[in-house]
Amino acid sequence: MKLLFTTAECVPFVKTGGLADVIGALPKALQRAGADVRVVLPKYKGISEPFRDRMEHIGETRVQVGWRQQYCGVQKLVDNGVTVYFIDNEYYFGRDEIYGYMDDGERFSFLNRAVLDVLPLIDFQPDIIHCHDWHTGMIPLLLEGNYRHEPFYSGIRTVFTIHNLLYQGVFPYEVLVDVLGLHSRYFTPQGVEYYGNVNFLKAGIVYADHVTTVSPTYAREIQTSYYGYGLDGLLSSLGDRLSGIVNGIDTKSYNPATDKHIAAKYRSNLSKKQLNKTELQRELNLPTAPDVPMIAMVTRLVDSKGLDLVIRVLDELLYYTDMQFVILGTGDPSYEHWFKEAAVRYPSKMSSQIWFNEPLSRRLYAASDMFLMPSKFEPCGISQLIALRYGSVPIVRETGGLNDTVHSYNEFTGEGNGFTFANYNAHDMMNTIKRALSFYTQPEHWRQVTKNALSGEYSWQRSAQKYMDVYSKLID
Numbered sequence: 001m002k003l004l005f006t007t008a009e010c011v012p013f014v015k016t017g018g019l020a021d022v023i024g025a026l027p028k029a030l031q032r033a034g035a036d037v038r039v040v041l042p043k044y045k046g047i048s049e050p051f052r053d054r055m056e057h058i059g060e061t062r063v064q065v066g067w068r069q070q071y072c073g074v075q076k077l078v079d080n081g082v083t084v085y086f087i088d089n090e091y092y093f094g095r096d097e098i099y100g101y102m103d104d105g106e107r108f109s110f111l112n113r114a115v116l117d118v119l120p121l122i123d124f125q126p127d128i129i130h131c132h133d134w135h136t137g138m139i140p141l142l143l144e145g146n147y148r149h150e151p152f153y154s155g156i157r158t159v160f161t162i163h164n165l166l167y168q169g170v171f172p173y174e175v176l177v178d179v180l181g182l183h184s185r186y187f188t189p190q191g192v193e194y195y196g197n198v199n200f201l202k203a204g205i206v207y208a209d210h211v212t213t214v215s216p217t218y219a220r221e222i223q224t225s226y227y228g229y230g231l232d233g234l235l236s237s238l239g240d241r242l243s244g245i246v247n248g249i250d251t252k253s254y255n256p257a258t259d260k261h262i263a264a265k266y267r268s269n270l271s272k273k274q275l276n277k278t279e280l281q282r283e284l285n286l287p288t289a290p291d292v293p294m295i296a297m298v299t300r301l302v303d304s305k306g307l308d309l310v311i312r313v314l315d316e317l318l319y320y321t322d323m324q325f326v327i328l329g330t331g332d333p334s335y336e337h338w339f340k341e342a343a344v345r346y347p348s349k350m351s352s353q354i355w356f357n358e359p360l361s362r363r364l365y366a367a368s369d370m371f372l373m374p375s376k377f378e379p380c381g382i383s384q385l386i387a388l389r390y391g392s393v394p395i396v397r398e399t400g401g402l403n404d405t406v407h408s409y410n411e412f413t414g415e416g417n418g419f420t421f422a423n424y425n426a427h428d429m430m431n432t433i434k435r436a437l438s439f440y441t442q443p444e445h446w447r448q449v450t451k452n453a454l455s456g457e458y459s460w461q462r463s464a465q466k467y468m469d470v471y472s473k474l475i476d
Contacts, residue, residue, distance in 0.1 A: 001471060003030060004126035005039045006115050008108070008135035009098060010084070013047050016098055017300070018247070018382045019133060019163045022214070025250040026467070027082045029460035033468050038124055040115055042093040043075060043086035051077065055086060059121045063114045065106065066179050072114045074121055085122055087114045105171030108200070109179045112138040116147055125152060127475050130159045134169030137204030138180060141192065144207055145182050157474040160208035162201065164379050165222050165229050166304070169200030194230070205234060209474050212243045212467075214380035215401030219244030227377060243470060246404050247380040248460035249389065254362075256390045261359035262366040266391075268454050270447065273366065273391055280367035284351040286324055293440045294324045295433070296368035296392065298361045298383055301331030301339070301354075306374030306397060311338055312426035317433065318346045328353040328364055365390040370436055374421075374429045378402050384418075388453045394418035395436055397429070405458075409439065409449045417452040 011024030
């Protein structure tokens with residue numbers, strides 16, 4: 001089985017969020033399951049020189065963008081056994097940022113056409129093109145509308161994965177006809193039209209042979225008006241064309257027994273895990289107190305991550321509770337300012353690290369006793385999986401993939417790997433935190449819930465097989 005993953009970002013080359021982690025890990029798991037997987041993404045300016053130096057120039061072609069033909073170079077390298085192709089065009093991708101430009105509609109239209117145009121050039125005829133998020137959502141439609149009549153493309157099937165329905169790639173009508181070169185007959189409510197504009201993500205949903213999203217709960221949630229962002233009716237009509245497959249993590253990379261970034265490596269030895277806490281306390285100028293519970297957050301500082309709930313009750317928690325709280329991340333300036341000020345108010349109990357540093361994030365997972373994710377919505381979430389892998393017990397809201405991967409601890413049966421709450425309510429969250437803190441003071445229970453967290457299966461193996469099942473049904 002030959003698979004081509006098309007994406008806007010991929011670890012270790014370029015990353016802004018969890019999409020990159022998925023594309024960096026899932027192809028390797030699929031290859032272990034027997035597939036031949038290749039990845040194609042833009043050659044961004046921000047890709048580091050060591051990777052650029054390893055790239056091999058494959059060839060070049062011209063891609064039709066409206067009335068113009070734009071240069072398209074193709075370079076490749078093999079990373080951890082996976083062949084990765086880079087679409088080279090300095091005008092579109094030689095910029096400081098990945099997204100956020102006025103011409104993003106044109107930039108990613110070029111990418112969508114380029115992916116299809118370069119297939120003969122790279123001498124790879126995939127059985128399945130697997131498109132990820134809105135940035136590649138036009139590929140299924142382009143394949144049907146402009147390429148299917150050519151023998152090379154006639155047997156290719158498509159899968160489209162929604163990583164976050166909030167981001168849909170909505171652009172003016174002109175992008176459809178003048179840039180992509182598609183017929184106006186596709187601009188209908190049953191096609192790509194979305195409140196008078198063109199919606200790339202909707203195109204992927206409508207024209208792909210199968211649609212997946214990143215957890216079973218999120219697949220159900222996006223069929224409701226609250227989570228559907230105007231596409232709930234369309235998603236509800238898909239029936240068995242829609243699957244929810246939970247993400248995994250790269251358990252070889254995220255492994256507390258081998259992680260070179262943490263102070264003390266460990267498997268299930270909680271005393272060694274505590275050494276990571278005392279070292280982090282020294283690093284962050286917090287009191288060295290191994291018995292004081294530490295709660296961590298590693299997050300983008302944006303509304304969807306539930307930060308309003310944290311702001312509502314954090315002062316009360318810190319004032320009345322013997323605990324430490326550490327947050328790492330950047331985002332909305334108002335959140336950044338609030339957490340900086342809170343750290344000034346509670347210098348012995350709180351550290352606000354308003355930046356992002358991958359090694360530091362790993363030290364937080366290894367050092368913290370609990371990991372807080374009170375998300376308003378969370379399609380899958382990777383942070384809670386990393387936290388579980390490092391034995392930091394998650395405290396989460398029951399939404400999306402958090403609901404599928406974190407199960408509330410039951411003190412009577414000893415089952416459960418975290419603590420959960422259902423309502424998007426600050427005091428429900430606070431009461432759940434207090435419940436977790438109460439079990440922290442009961443060593444027998446705390447050892448059990450931490451053991452449950454550490455012993456779970458968080459790799460891509462199981463999910464990769466589910467993807468293989470989807471692919472097999474399409475090409476049988």
